[in-house]
Amino acid sequence: xxxxxxxxxxxxxxxxxxxxxxxxxxxxxxxxxxxxxxxxxxxxxxxxxxxxxxxxxxxxxxxxxxxxxxxxxxxxxxxxxxxxxxxxxxxxxxxxxxxxxxxxxxxxxxxxxxxxxxxxxxxxxxxxxxxxxxxxxxxxxxxxxxxxxxxxxxxxxxxxxxxxxxxxxxxxxxxxxxxxxxxxxxxxxxxxxx
Numbered sequence: 001x002x003x004x005x006x007x008x009x010x011x012x013x014x015x016x017x018x019x020x021x022x023x024x025x026x027x028x029x030x031x032x033x034x035x036x037x038x039x040x041x042x043x044x045x046x047x048x049x050x051x052x053x054x055x056x057x058x059x060x061x062x063x064x065x066x067x068x069x070x071x072x073x074x075x076x077x078x079x080x081x082x083x084x085x086x087x088x089x090x091x092x093x094x095x096x097x098x099x100x101x102x103x104x105x106x107x108x109x110x111x112x113x114x115x116x117x118x119x120x121x122x123x124x125x126x127x128x129x130x131x132x133x134x135x136x137x138x139x140x141x142x143x144x145x146x147x148x149x150x151x152x153x154x155x156x157x158x159x160x161x162x163x164x165x166x167x168x169x170x171x172x173x174x175x176x177x178x179x180x181x182x183x184x185x186x187x188x189x190x191x192x193x194x
Contacts, residue, residue, distance in 0.1 A: 001027060001107075005055050008079050009107060012053045015130045016123035026121065030107040035059075035100040041083075042098035048087035050108035054080050057104025058165050060173050061096050072177035075101075077165040081131075082106060088114070101169045151180045155188040 006027055010018070018026055030053070035041060041059065042048050058077045061084065062070045073096060076082035087094035088111060109117075118124045145154055158178055159167075166174065175185035 001030070001032070005032075005107065008055055009053050012079060012081065013127055016117075016121060016127035018121060018123060022121055026117075029109050029113050029117075031109070033106050033108060035104045035106065037100055037103050039100045040097060041100060042087070042094050042096070044095060044097055045093045046087075047091055048084040048094055048098075049110065050083055051085070051088050051111075051114050052076070052082035052106040052108045054078055054082050055105040055107065057106070058101045058169050059104060060099050060101050060169075060177075062099070062173075062176065063096050070173070070176050072173050075166055075169075075173075075177070077163055083108075101173060102165075146179050151178070151184050152188060152192060154178045154180070155185065155192060 009027060009030055010023055013026070033050075033052075035057070041050075044063070054076050056078055058075060059082050060070075060075050061073045063073065065071050082098070084094040084096050084098055086092070087096075091111060118128065145157065149157065155178060158174070171185050171189065172182045175182045178185065180188075
């Protein structure tokens with residue numbers, strides 16, 4: 001494993017506060033995988049078998065509405081976690097798709113390896129509380145923004161905090177994430193400064 005990849009993975013789990021010895025052992029659990037652009041990594045109805053850390057690339061989690069349009073729930077990108085987490089943890093069929101929007105390099109662990117982390121390394125309970133709290137806070141914030149902000153306000157807020165990687169993906173995914181049409185997103189992209 002490249003040194004940069006080790007650092008990305010360890011940084012994703014910094015709140016686990018692993019000792020040097022445990023960090024090396026922990027890194028040995030992760031397996032590399034390269035995923036091509038537009039690959040469906042997880043499909044609705046299939047159980048998620050991998051928990052990923054993204055080294056490079058962008059993935060989208062989405063579902064299809066009654067008309068077959070993509071409703072984007074979230075993105076993962078360099079240095080973040082990826083996968084359909086509820087399916088992975090519960091070992092139940094996914095209600096979402098996970099698609100690589102760009103060529104992606106990731107590392108992953110299996111459900112059994114993931115579960116064992118909490119038993120083997122005491123710091124993982126702390127990591128779990130912090131990450132789950134962060135995810136819940138982000139979900140609530142997103143719901144509030146979708147419910148209370150105008151399209152322009154959502155656009156400006158997203159673009160201000162949007163990492164560079166997301167600005168490189170197709171605008172239709174960003175529009176779907178922001179709950180607006182691609183035409184509205186394009187108009188705002190060309191007329192609004194953030």
